[in-house]
Amino acid sequence: MAVKGNVPYDPQNVFARILRGELPCNKVYENDYVLAFHDIAPKAPIHVLVIPKAPYVSFADFSQNASEAEITGFTRAVGQVARILQVDGPGYRLLSNVGEEGGQEVPHFHVHIFAGRALGPMLPE
């Protein structure tokens, strides 16, 4: 179920538990700022999630409250993960769902990287 916007950070959300090592993940990349791992229910041949290590609920929270270093570190890491996945040649799609109408299910900011085939229209008609 989608989460409402403007909620306080829930430290029991599934990505917080992955960051604490309480749940496993199939890791692609990690640095001081981010962890990237394969989505458990991929919606494209390549479907990777990039999450900040710090506790931000959504892009709305991250863009308002993260430090310059966190924002730069996160943005560069997304590009780095795309290079690791070797998708920057053929292309890929970035997506971040925010809040209820955005369809966000996990209340820890994340960017989806979709790739591996022509991805078609941006949204269903």
Ligand code: 5GP
């Ligand atoms: P959202 O709808 O919040 O943008 O996307 C959440 C994503 O997290 C979904 O694509 C879902 O498949 C993925 N996900 C949910 N639980 C887990 C988990 O335990 N492990 C991994 N790797 N992905 C998860």
